[in-house]
Amino acid sequence: MDYVNAFWVGGLICALCQILMEKTKMQPGRIMVLLVCSGAVLGAIGVYPPFVEFAGAGASVPLLGFGNTLFKGIKEAVDTNGFIGIFMGGFTATAVGISAALVFAYLASLIFEPKMRK
Template structure:
């Protein structure tokens, strides 16, 4: 039960921070998206994001910083396995499932509903 509470609290805090950035600064949603993905990647590279993932689970991996974390941790893992070439394949391997799901469900919703152009 505590895992669900921590996921809700941490994920909610990430969303609150994003909303505050959009409400209180001149940042657009695009700025916040890029900021959060880069921040997740930098924190992952420094070894600071994985402890948050361990505590919050999906509350830390589903929001945008989790995507940056996935890219960087996948790249580091692949570099350790294959060396230099892991730089090019690690991020793609680590994030392929999420990207594929986003494309598939985006297409499915576009086919069912009438998207506005």
């Protein structure tokens, strides 16, 4: 059942974003920022952790999950290091994911020969 919940929750998030793009003519970059900020706010008010427990990867993989991870990293760093944790917490919490995305994107560019748009 975990896979089913992850599938429909992740699909619902993607469908809502697509509807947002179609109906409001918002640019994808703004929607991405909206998702990251929403994930951070939902994590701050305590709504997102139970949602992740229910949906698993369907809630933690999309950009909402990235915002929640940023919030958790900043919260832990502030608790540990004080004010300076605001600046370092997000980097330490998301460094592995961002590094993996860069490495895999580079490997994909070696395999598939990306073409520049004109």
